[in-house]
Amino acid sequence: MADSQVHRASTFAPVNIAVIKYWGKRDAKLNLPTNSSLSVTLSQDDLRTHTTASCSSTFDRDSLTLNGSDQDISGARTQACLQELRQLRQEVEQKDGSLPKLSEFRLKIVSENNFPTAAGLASSAAGFAALVRAIANLYELPATPTELSRIARQGSGSACRSLMGGYVAWEKGERADGLDSVAYEVSPASHWPNMQALILVASAEKKDVSSTSGMQQTVASSALFAHRADEVVPKRMKAMEKAVHEQDFEAFAVLTMKDSNNFHAVCLDTQPPIFYMNDTSRAAVRVCESLNAASPDGKPLCAYTFDAGPNAVIYYLAENEEQVAGTFKNILGDKTGWEGARGQKVNKAGALPQGTEVAAEVLQKGISRVILTAVGDGPKKTDEHLC
Amino acid sequence: MADSQVHRASTFAPVNIAVIKYWGKRDAKLNLPTNSSLSVTLSQDDLRTHTTASCSSTFDRDSLTLNGSDQDISGARTQACLQELRQLRQEVEQKDGSLPKLSEFRLKIVSENNFPTAAGLASSAAGFAALVRAIANLYELPATPTELSRIARQGSGSACRSLMGGYVAWEKGERADGLDSVAYEVSPASHWPNMQALILVASAEKKDVSSTSGMQQTVASSALFAHRADEVVPKRMKAMEKAVHEQDFEAFAVLTMKDSNNFHAVCLDTQPPIFYMNDTSRAAVRVCESLNAASPDGKPLCAYTFDAGPNAVIYYLAENEEQVAGTFKNILGDKTGWEGARGQKVNKAGALPQGTEVAAEVLQKGISRVILTAVGDGPKKTDEHLC
DSSP, rough: OOOOOOOEEEEEOOOEEEOOOOEEEEEETTEEESSSSSEEEEETSSSEEEEEEEEEETSSSEEEEETTTTEEEOOOOHHHHHHHHHHHHHHHHHHHHTTTOOOGGGEEEEESSOOOGGGGHHHHHHHHHHHHHHHHHTOOOOHHHHHHHHHHHOOOOOGGGGSOEEEEEEOOOOOOOOTTTTTTEOOOOOGGGGGGEEEEEEOOOOOOSSSSHHHHHHHHHOHHHHHHIIIIIHHHHHHHHHHHTOOHHHHHHHHHHHHHHHHHHHHHHSSSSOOOOOHHHHHHHHHHHHHHHTTTTTSEEEEEEOOSSEEEEEEEEGHHHHHHHHHHHHHTTTTTOOOOOOOOOOOOOSSOOOOOOOHHHHHHHEEEEEEEEOOOOOOOOESSOOO | OOOOOEEEEEEEEEEEEEEEEEOOETTTTTEESSSSSEEEEEEEESSEEEEEEEEEETTSSOOOEEEEEEEESHHHHHHHHHHHHHHHHHHHHHOOOOOOOGSSSSEEEEEESSOOOGGGGOOHHHHHHHHHHHHHTTTOOOOOOOHHHHHHHHHHHGGGEEEEEEEEEEEOOSSOTTTOOOOOEOGGGEEEEEEEEEEEEEEOOOOSSSHHHHHHHHHOOSSSHHHHHIIHHHHOOOOHHHHTTTTOHHHHHHHHHHHHHHHHHHHHHHSOOOOOOOHHHHHHHHHHHHHHTTTSSSOSSSSEOOOOOOOOEEEEGGGHHHHHHHHHHEEEEBBBBBBTTTOOOOOSSOOOOTTTHHHHHHHHHHHHEEEEEEEOOOOOOSSOOOO
């Protein structure tokens, strides 16, 4: 008797934004990085992927739909994830012969982001984390988030950090097979819950160089890259873990800004050079630096970081919201996004920091919308199914 | 009997644009650099400082006028130059008692640039080279250009490279007193005379950070800087000297672009970050990279380099003028400066390189004028006196 039942499970998974950056692979096939990295998981109220994984003996092919459009899943990365998950399910089935043989069924995966894909936000991290988590739920795998992170990493490197909430490190690992290149939770969101993030979304500009090809160009041609990977990052990883454990925003902010700049420096040192930051990004740096320079106690109020694109992500503590987010609202109050999903209300700061008038004009022209968010939890199981 | 005669001597001195960049001082007082550098001296037909040095027993103070306005000469740098030159004159006077005691007279120095100061071109190099050369002429010093370079270096580091023509290296030296931190001619202009330079002058933008304070911030805070100074530049200096000796434009171009990007990378890695390149600079890079990518024999046709500002300097060989300068004339034909002082005529190239339409628009908006020039000779004595 053929079982024609459709099995399904769903999850939400978060976006993460690194404060110690991942850039460079020591193994491009397995997505093994040249250095460890550390990120903050952002709240799923504002940014999340919702994914339903389903399977049935009646499905005739594996399929993946994202925001309503069919995706190609024949790529080696997606295939690696599906194959590893099926193998884990097989092991479960072998131990308990009464379980349905889901590992033999084709998968239908449906995904939706609650944020505009055009915004240029690293959606592949949330996407692969959701895919792996949803299938692991469907297969009822006993795997821990760290074990699943090893699989998600093969889909998209930074996806491994979206399987946990709060403050998450990805250990580069030493093994050639990548078994020790996994993510772990440094601290949960509840340990340091007042970390806020304001994202300034730059007006759409087509990315010149994809992250994957860009990072390998850097590895191959930058005279500074090896020094970053071997010397600079290992020290910063330790210092950043300490900053998180001690809720030391000053150390967190200085390291975050330095590491963003260091990452973009090795991009610029690539042949041909890779520029992800533009004049709008520079203006955001300028406003942050001026806010920090004017800080009453001399300690930074905010920290900027930029991924492989011009969007600024600005971290700050909830108690400094008016000074930090309020200053940007003063400049960008007419853009959408100031009404965060959690209903917070940001008051405009009274005046611009000294010397930021030109930067404010550049931001006015170059930023299309903002996203107001905060540190958040890891993937959440849900009964809302998309198929 | 008091000698009331006015003694005078005049010189022209050139601008130089480094292809291996000077950034960072190991001794800020003596202007001793952390790494050696190498530059191309540009033609004085297009860019030069004209300086007259005069002295007389009737003058009651040292003075310096630049483009008609009085300059402060009380600074330690100018004073160091004047003092060293007077001391050399004293030695001459001690050997020959019949010579007038010019070392005891006050100096009147008058300087004029043949290019707009607002253009943001490194005018201090030509200025200090002209000052030192004019006074050395006035004092009839037997010093060689290399000996004078040691003095000019104390006025402005890169000025030491403007005392010679063609291709000039500045050896960083090892001594604490800086006696071995001098410039020498790698090859005269006549060795490789077909080197051309097109300067794209970006619309005026106030420089955020002066070179002097900027470079010391980099030395103090960049995690990558020491690696650049200790490891990257020494190898490039050797390779660049070889490229010049062998007239190997491919090696020259690749090293020039890499070193410009490496220099701006350590600027970006500074805390707070220093940005000299802007979106207009990036657009110039894009057009150059596209020209090189489309080169018929796969070898670069041009090499961009950026100093501490957004202006692009683009080196190319005379035989590729239409492809390189002609492409930029196609984009920027309405800007002034296409009629070089030597009467050359650049023909517009037929079409833009593929994928440079957006970059062309950015250049159109961001570039105010061009300067069409070439490699040139060192300072030239002249009987045209400015006072």
